[in-house]
Amino acid sequence: MKKNKSSMSQLEQVLKSGRFAITSELNPPDSADAEDVNRAAMILAGFCDGINAVDASGANCHMSSMSICALLTRVGYEPVYQISCRDRNRIAIQGDILGAAAMGIRNLLCITGDDVSAGDQPGAKPVFDFDSIQLLRTARMMRDERVFLSGRKITSELPLFLGAAANPFVPPYDWRSKRLAKKVAAGAQFIQTQYCFDVDRFKEYMRQVRDMGLHEQVYILVGVGPLRSYGAANFMRTKVPGIVIPDEIMDRLKKTPKERQQEEGKNICTEIIQQVREIEGIAGVHIMAYRQEELVAEIVRESGLLERKPKSQKAGI
Amino acid sequence: MLLEWIYDLTHALLKPFKRILKPNSFAEKAMIAIEKVGKEVVFDCQMCGQCILHSTGMVCSMNCPKNLRNGPCGGVRLNGHCEVKPEQTCVWVKIYEGSLASPKYGGEMMWIQPPVNRKLQDSSSWVNLLHGIDQKMKTVWQTQDEKDALEPIFRGSNEKE
Numbered sequence: 001m002k003k004n005k006s007s008m009s010q011l012e013q014v015l016k017s018g019r020f021a022i023t024s025e026l027n028p029p030d031s032a033d034a035e036d037v038n039r040a041a042m043i044l045a046g047f048c049d050g051i052n053a054v055d056a057s058g059a060n061c062h063m064s065s066m067s068i069c070a071l072l073t074r075v076g077y078e079p080v081y082q083i084s085c086r087d088r089n090r091i092a093i094q095g096d097i098l099g100a101a102a103m104g105i106r107n108l109l110c111i112t113g114d115d116v117s118a119g120d121q122p123g124a125k126p127v128f129d130f131d132s133i134q135l136l137r138t139a140r141m142m143r144d145e146r147v148f149l150s151g152r153k154i155t156s157e158l159p160l161f162l163g164a165a166a167n168p169f170v171p172p173y174d175w176r177s178k179r180l181a182k183k184v185a186a187g188a189q190f191i192q193t194q195y196c197f198d199v200d201r202f203k204e205y206m207r208q209v210r211d212m213g214l215h216e217q218v219y220i221l222v223g224v225g226p227l228r229s230y231g232a233a234n235f236m237r238t239k240v241p242g243i244v245i246p247d248e249i250m251d252r253l254k255k256t257p258k259e260r261q262q263e264e265g266k267n268i269c270t271e272i273i274q275q276v277r278e279i280e281g282i283a284g285v286h287i288m289a290y291r292q293e294e295l296v297a298e299i300v301r302e303s304g305l306l307e308r309k310p311k312s313q314k315a316g317i
Numbered sequence: 318m319l320l321e322w323i324y325d326l327t328h329a330l331l332k333p334f335k336r337i338l339k340p341n342s343f344a345e346k347a348m349i350a351i352e353k354v355g356k357e358v359v360f361d362c363q364m365c366g367q368c369i370l371h372s373t374g375m376v377c378s379m380n381c382p383k384n385l386r387n388g389p390c391g392g393v394r395l396n397g398h399c400e401v402k403p404e405q406t407c408v409w410v411k412i413y414e415g416s417l418a419s420p421k422y423g424g425e426m427m428w429i430q431p432p433v434n435r436k437l438q439d440s441s442s443w444v445n446l447l448h449g450i451d452q453k454m455k456t457v458w459q460t461q462d463e464k465d466a467l468e469p470i471f472r473g474s475n476e477k478e
């Protein structure tokens with residue numbers, strides 16, 4: 001197993017201790033006001049071990065993930081800095097990684113990123129100089145070998161906890177666990193998955209992951225979240241890349257009267273959390289409640305996550 | 318797979334001409350012309366100059382709109398089509414199928430492909446291969462040992478030493 005210095009990441013400490021981890025996603029402001037970030041973080045900080053700052057997800061422009069993370073460190077919250085490959089080339093990204101570490105950001109989530117065509121400025125130039133695996137390996141090289149891609153030396157420690165995304169719910173299905181193996185090899189220490197609505201498919205994926213022993217090499221946090229309404233679910237299902245919602249869940253929302261759909265969406269979410277928590281090899285959940293962040297607290301409480309008993313310690317990670 | 322065999326044959330045939338096939342030579346210009354015609358027709362080659370076709374199931378990964386070299390993104394549609402260009406099949410869905418059908422090189426889909434050297438765009442990948450230009454990096458990107466350890470995972474056998 002790869003040598004592993006501690007990154008001083010609180011998220012890493014929680015995962016190492018065997019406690020079931022909770023991370024969530026901050027709604028990025030469309031303002032230049034730091035108070036907006038603090039307010040958005042306050043809703044989540046009480047029970048989250050890490051707060052993700054998204055990197056213009058869906059290719060829509062908001063305050064940048066790097067700046068949000070920097071603001072979060074100022075008030076003592078634990079940010080997870082998402083870097084996507086869509087908007088910056090390798091020169092910019094390597095510089096950002098140094099800057100992030102300098103500002104006390106410890107968790108890095110390396111993702112490919114949605115294409116510009118998904119957003120509200122589809123005429124922008126897509127960069128994709130790196131792919132997510134190249135980005136991961138480069139970040140690991142910078143941390144462990146202390147060099148840039150050019151071979152030039154980095155003159156300080158670079159304490160980082162490296163993460164990646166996974167989407168087990170889209171084709172080619174059998175490849176998805178192999179792709180996870182590749183990401184782990186490239187340097188991933190934790191994984192946050194895409195929204196899990198299809199628990200059966202996820203169980204099958206985890207079976208393959210366990211067969212390869214990957215669950216002992218990487219901490220897997222399952223992506224979950226409340227669907228606000230039938231209409232919102234339909235939008236996510238058809239317009240947002242990579243989100244799969246099975247017909248049964250759509251039907252369940254459709255049958256629910258409009259004014260109770262949000263409640264039902266939350267119930268579905270807590271049920272899914274309870275189900276995935278039982279799967280062997282799951283280290284935590286990543287709750288994405290875009291524009292319903294106030295629900296995260298209820299979801300955590302109602303799904304019984306507040307009594308997060310430590311599991312047996314994982315060796316070697 | 319036939320294409321794997323053709324790849325090996327081309328490699329063997331070109332090797333003796335390494336001395337003539339120098340970068341920036343007239344011979345390279347001729348090679349570029351040949352590659353453009355041959356590979357563009359068969360593989361829709363994008364002339365990145367650092368061909369990894371045999372590691373990607375004999376399907377050109379540079380046709381992925383996100384230029385991914387290490388596997389599909391998370392946006393693949395349920396019908397296997399591309400997130401960015403819904404009318405076409407995801408390049409990586411084809412690559413996975415192609416790799417499964419490639420007994421010799423298929424496992425190389427597990428290799429961690431380095432970032433693309435954009436300077437090599439529109440140069441001859443054969444010339445670059447013969448002279449080791451396409452693999453040149455100033456840092457150790459991936460060791461042969463790691464490649465060898467990852468490859469068997471592709472076929473589902475994961476015996477650990």
Ligand code: SF4
Nearest residue numbers: 381390399400407408
């Ligand atoms: S869906 Fe496939 S071809 Fe389209 S961008 Fe993603 S990986 Fe590339």
